[in-house]
Amino acid sequence: MYKELFKKFENAENLGGKAWQHALNVDLIEQVAIKDCSIHCFHYQQMLEMLFKYLLETKSKYGAYAHTHKLNKLLEQLIEFTPFKTDKSNYSMALQVITVCAEEYRYNFLIDCEGYKESLSLANRLLKELLDFEAA
Numbered sequence: 001m002y003k004e005l006f007k008k009f010e011n012a013e014n015l016g017g018k019a020w021q022h023a024l025n026v027d028l029i030e031q032v033a034i035k036d037c038s039i040h041c042f043h044y045q046q047m048l049e050m051l052f053k054y055l056l057e058t059k060s061k062y063g064a065y066a067h068t069h070k071l072n073k074l075l076e077q078l079i080e081f082t083p084f085k086t087d088k089s090n091y092s093m094a095l096q097v098i099t100v101c102a103e104e105y106r107y108n109f110l111i112d113c114e115g116y117k118e119s120l121s122l123a124n125r126l127l128k129e130l131l132d133f134e135a136a
Contacts, residue, residue: 002026002047005131015058015080016052016134022047030042037113038105045071045102048095048123051130052078059084059134069102083134086126 002023019039025043035041052074054067056065060081066073072095078084101111 001030005127006047008135009054014068015050015057019047019050019054022050032121036110037116038109038111040110041098041101041116042105044120045069046122048098051076051127051134053082055082055084055130055134069099071099078130082133084130086129091122091126094119094126098123 003020003087005102006016006020006023009020011017012020020060022043026040026047029040029043039118048071052071053065054124055078056074057063060077062081066077068074072088072092075091075095079086097115101116104111
């Protein structure tokens with residue numbers, strides 16, 4: 001699913017291409033029965049982070065992005081510095097969960113997979129908004 005969403009960025013030598021690489025990993029992980037969902041979360045977070053940074057680099061008035069892994073901060077920057085508009089309150093908690101989950105993956109903590117999956121459904125809506133914005 002994610003590979004197809006990011007098809008435009010296939011093998012691109014930019015942050016969009018990095019997002020596509022993480023999309024491939026997410027799709028691959030979904031095909032395997034892994035009890036711990038943290039690796040899925042890590043690649044999903046990276047996919048969104050690279051997309052945010054790509055959009056900030058290509059569509060913002062500054063052509064730059066902050067060096068943060070916090071998806072909420074990146075969304076706030078995207079709303080402030082580009083024509084992209086959305087109600088960030090719809091996605092704030094989901095992006096926070098995904099950010100924390102990815103951090104916990106780095107330190108091998110156990111995560112709440114059910115909470116992550118709920119956040120994923122919200123984040124997927126935002127992902128589609130972002131990709132629509134990119135295509136416009």
